[in-house]
Amino acid sequence: MVYQIITKEGFFKIYSGLTASLLRQATYSTARFGIYETLKDFYVEKSNVSKPSTAVLLPMSMIAGALGGLVGNPSDVVNIRMQNDSSLPTEQRRNYRNAFDGIYRICRDESAGTLFRGLFPNLVRGVLMTASQVVTYDIAKALLVDSFHLDASKKSTHFSASLLAGLVATTVCSPADVVKTRIMNAKGSSGGAVSILLNAVKTEGVGFMFRGWLPSFIRLGPHTIVTFLALEQLRKFKLGM
Known part of the structure; x- marks a missing residue:
């Protein structure tokens, strides 16, 4: 896919939607990680425990994920549209210059409400992502340190x-x-999350829900590793953590 995009559309096409992606990380990711760490620190301070249990971390991560999904939804809509623009027929392409142009044109040509299209599945994803990502990281790190006696301060443990x-x-x-992705990329009114889900299951089967798992991991794997390595360094030098 990368080879085809570069040869047919040019090298910089693999960075389509970069400004929207950066804006999304600056809103969605900072909100969910910041809220999660704040809630965790607050609990540790009030309860006088060094390590909150999974039963405590899980609802914290779900709250943080939902709020992050809400904050990041507008930039997510623009991001998905910019990344998928070249797959549309020429007359249907939106050709947003950057994330802010996309947000402005969506508000002007459609409505401000369009920026929150797909909010429910985005909130669900935010909850699932944060719960699975940060809680799994905390549990995995504790397991590696307690059971395999790895150094909690080493980058290899964090990796x-x-x-x-x-x-x-x-x-x-x-x-x-x-x-x-299907809801946010849709033009006009294409039904809600439930109708799109039922229609996809009917026409493509249940397996459609895991379509694109490998490219998702190729993106999310390094992204998660870099995020937590950076967070651990911020925590080490007490920079905002």
């Missing part, structure tokens, strides 16, 4: 735990990701 978190997150989030 291993984040790789496991990326695998789990990709698998758990795949169904919500597929439905969310």
